[in-house]
Amino acid sequence: MSHTTHTGTRGHAAADGTDGPRPLLELRDLAITFSTSNGDVPAVRNAHLTVMPGETVAIVGESGSGKSTTALAAIGLLPANGRVSNGSIIFDGEDITHASEKRIVALRGSSIGMVPQDPMSNLNPVWKIGFQVRETLKANGLPSGPQDVAKVLAEAGLPDAASRANQYPHEFSGGMRQRALIAIGLSCRPRLLIADEPTSALDVTVQRQILDHLDTMTEELGTAVLLITHDLGLAAERAHKVIVMYKGQVVEAGPALELLTNPRHPYTQKLVASAPSIASRRIESAKKAGIATDDLLAPAAPAGAVMDRVIEVEDLTKVFKIRGNWGKSTDFTAVDKVSFSIARGTTTAVVGESGSGKSTVAKMVLGLEGATSGSIRFDGVDITTLGRKEMFDFRRRVQPIFQDPYGSLDPMYNIYRTIEEPLRVHGVGNAKSREKKVRELLDQVALPSAMMQRFPNELSGGQRQRVAIARALALDPEVVICDEAVSALDVLVQAQILTLLADLQSELGLSYLFITHDLAVVRQIADHVAVMEKGRLVEQGTTDEVFDNPRTAYTQALLAAIPGAGLVLPPEVA
């Protein structure tokens, strides 16, 4: 359990077959099968990978590609209906493919650690953080006094660790929880750490801090890392070796930069072309090289267009009352004197981290939440003063698309009814003309009209988001408010939806208010950017201005945190 003795393996990715040290983890022709009620379903086929001691290897792929399943198999954590049906898992020379439960329990924690994906759901809500660290140390036979627990937490960068250990998970922010999980994962000094999307649920700046810290720690301890991610940019930046998985198979593997600059498999090529972090990096590189970036950037506002402002927000403020003890309440200013405007036919992005007030802005502009003060003018009319009936008409002209396509569609409504509902509510046309409209809308979002009778649970995430877009467009709105509309989607699907939104904009002259935490996406779609921090708008301007010359430290930090920021890519990469 001491620090591993080898040094310096990090930094040069040992290729397979060299006579260097023995691989720490080796998966040979691994196949994993899930038994379902419809028979056996292969989840992973012929997966092959090697992790050398101290090396960081990333597995990249979209959801359902088998990347997590592969990694979980290595620590014996396959779901109950999954099994290794072929191949072998070799850890430090020992075949653990069919090792006994006892042996696997002995390896877990002490030899192979794990940092899971979602910090919100991976800590048991009913036990204190300290308890959850202590039981890890105890189970692996390490000293587990309060000072040991505090030391482990402090190593993971948790401030004030000794007193923090006495708190419950819900008293921690997402970033702090992830630090606690990293502390747990590394507490017993494992030689291999499986990091399953360790930061995808976090804000970009936090993501960067956490990954930096994880890098430093694993480097100091000489821990090898098997990093699982959907973000190719992040993988390339953090790992020595990248393995791309697609539909249960390893389609490409190699040193990170080589894979980015020279992807051979068509899927990798697509991935390289559409990963937002890489796309935005490509724009940077192209600009530096002085190459025209028109086809890389979002379509700019039509030249010579009158600066007709469809939405003008002025001094918008929202104060929430937070109930405290003894009936007292304190004021919390979620949005503080925010002003911006959206020119007709363009996209304005509001960017910020969680808690910055960006979603509250979206809700107020949609008229779903009342403003404490300030005005929102839509076509010159202040919507905060609208009556019931006028509000109803306003809603017809401004439509939302929300983040979670799983939550925003009624599971009991079929697709036809979902899209037709706004038309019916607003009394548009008769049954026949409404059906025609629904067909047109499905066509616009590139879904077959045969889908009308299906239900949301039969659709993929991307298809659902298309349905949500079709529903938003049903009433021919002028403004569409996208609240994190693509953040829940896989990169390739994300790219498709962004393209669809851009096409619809030029076709229908839509204006978008794009609420997002993802600057890489902003770079691709927005004309204007407004950056929010703690309820205040700290910076705004055209996308180029903000990206090229960020004026505030906060924006600079946000930009620097885009994964892949450290990559230097030749502009012609595509």
Place this chain on the structure above:
Amino acid sequence: MVWYIVRRVLQLVPVFLGATLLVYFLVFSLPGDATAAICGERGCTPAVVAGLREQYNLDQPFWIQYLLYLKGVLTFDLGVNFSGRPIATIIAEVFPTTAKLAIMALVIEAVFGIVFGLIAGLRKGRLFDSSVLVVSLIVIAVPIFVLGFLMQFLIGVKLQWTNPTVSGDATVTELLLPAVVLGLVSFAYVLRLTRTSVIENVNADYVRTATAKGLSRRRVVVVHVLRNSLIPVVTFLGADLGALMGGAIVTEGIFNVNGVGNTLYRAVLNGDGPMVVSIVTFLILIFCLANLLVDLLYAWLDPRIRYA
């Protein structure tokens, strides 16, 4: 926390007022003359009837009757029932038996329900799970008086393991069989609730993380699955405690237990207004206190819940 408890206890006041008013009104509205029940088949002389009416304030309008009753309650005088015995004495006499029975039933259903539910949940879809589910379904479906008489006949009369009925002393051994019958239906619910909850939690992310930390299977189940699964079960058990305290009318009838349920049943049959109102009010207060206890227990089990 203290402030929360004070507030919850204060909330009992409107509950108490509303409940007594409602029950008093219902008893007041019962058809028939209350004095007829006291006098029996031979009837009383008009003078006696008038005297009874005055004694129980039956000649007063509803509001006056109700307020006089409240005044009695607030001065800790529940009055006398139609047979002339102080109601407070009667409740003090029968309540310990009922409380004993209810707590025994609660312990039986909690222990067996949680243990069987946990095992069934961990072995979802296997033989143990399926058989336990079928048995619990039968228990829920068959009416309690059928189960009660059946067990009384088999265990009490045929096998003679216990007395078929309970004596006036109501010892723990005597109450065992009635407690099993009383707890049987809730046992089935506790089992199913625990099972569902365990199945849900066993696939939770934090359980997988706990396993990944290197904990033994046993520790993962006890520390990370069971405690989290108990949260909904405890809510059910608390509400059930309140129900068991008052709702044992059928079981107490079958086994001839001299408890609150039996007394209430007789009072209703006799149209004994003061007695009915007092017992029901007492039960409501017990129910409210049981719920308060559950809420506090809930906060202890789930630290995310904080009362201010």
